[in-house]
Amino acid sequence: MLDLKLIRENPEAVRERLNRRGAGAYDIGPIVELDKQQRELETKRSQLQSRSNEIGKLVGQKIKGGLKPDSVEVQALKDEGNEIKVRLAELEPQERDLKTQIEALLLALPNLPAESTPIGASEEDNVEVRRWGDEYIPESDGLLPHWEIGEKLGIINFDRAVKVAQTRFIAMVGAGAALERALISFMLDRQIQAGYLEVIPPLLVNSESLTATSQLPKFAEESFKCAEDDLWLIPTAEVPVTNLYRDEILEESQLPIYHCAYTPCFRREAGAHGRDNRGLIRLHQFNKVELVKFVHPSTSAQEHENLVRDAEAILQALKLPYRVLELCTGDLGFGAAKCYDLEVWLPSAGRYREISSCSNFEDFQARRGNIRFKEAGKKGTKFVHTLNGSGLAIGRTMAAVLENYQQSDGTVKIPEVLQPYLRREIL
């Protein structure tokens, strides 16, 4: 959520920055107008309230001083109090209504792109920052896509999972399940070593949590909702982990807070029919190790760079070729101020595919979730900055391992760093 004060005081600057996401896509005019009305009402209402409080006190004093509750003097005050009550009953709903409208409009506005985010219209304009591991890119002759490898080895079952659930669900079997589990353990171990505190959060979350991290209200159709309850299946561990500290005031000395979490993620992938529909790339349920940071605003840019490096470290350890993209303003996620995507090399596609997305939300989520910190000895509070990134998506990593490590005899080598987890060298 953007700071209403910032919009009020610098509307032109806010407009300019929002336009970087797409010219004219967002209009703050109504917010500015409603905010003006709301403040006028608030001033009026607060003055009435003040007089009403005064009357309340006066009546109390008079009665204590010996006047009868039904004496003329007291009755006159009561009458005035009743009058004010009538006028307040008019103003209050108006003000509340305005506030609700403003809130709804604010929740629908995306974050301002950071000054450093490259300006562009679409993913075409994303900027490649660096590439790693070209020497590990396999020869392209006779390569199979990962779903064929998985089926041949009998470690991924697509058809049976569809019977059990729906299309875009899979079942991992035997060594496939073990490899999935090994990847999870390996990534968690690495990230814990890098300083992240592991969490196993709830996999169902309420609407308030989804609103704080900004999946709601705009992207409701992307998540699975439990019909009987105000509970949703998490689309990413970002939601429960970020919301761990919702409505809290942290001590400055507690920052930074680093968490990692392995969770399954559930996404409806609405509107994605027919796209990337083979294999492990786009499923309704997938596993992910997520990194989440809560940091002091002055450090968040550096923390973001470090977060990306922590995600990259996994790909490097697995010797999977990848590149780092800096997303342009036109491709930037709703809540992000700045975002790097990691893309891993998928030989079957002959291209890089997203395997991690590392975003700095600055105070956007913190504002929505009311996550603040207090500086020692100083009055008031500030919003923390939140960041998160995949470290990494497990299913896509599995796909990348199967394809990049396949051998001409149809077997798949196990990356060295996973061998201790799997206790074997070949699939």
Place this chain on the structure above:
RNA sequence: GGAGAGGUGGCGGAGUGGUCGAUCGCGCCUGACUUGAAAUCAGGUGAAUCCUUGCGGAUUCCGUGGGUUCAAAUCCCACCCUCUCCGCCA
């Protein structure tokens, strides 16, 4: 799911209609005393919004939302959450 108890400031814990944003204790901060610390003493110590150039002022917040009243932490209604016992269960 049933019965009972309860939700007040960082913590503990008062407060059952009136000047209560809330006694008090602990914690924390500042100052005095001290070579320093402890102890002691004095003062201070929540958040948010609006008005104001500033000084400052006003309003809101005692789980949440309604209601009664001139006036609600306090009374009424609904809901949420926590604890204890029972039931059920991995």
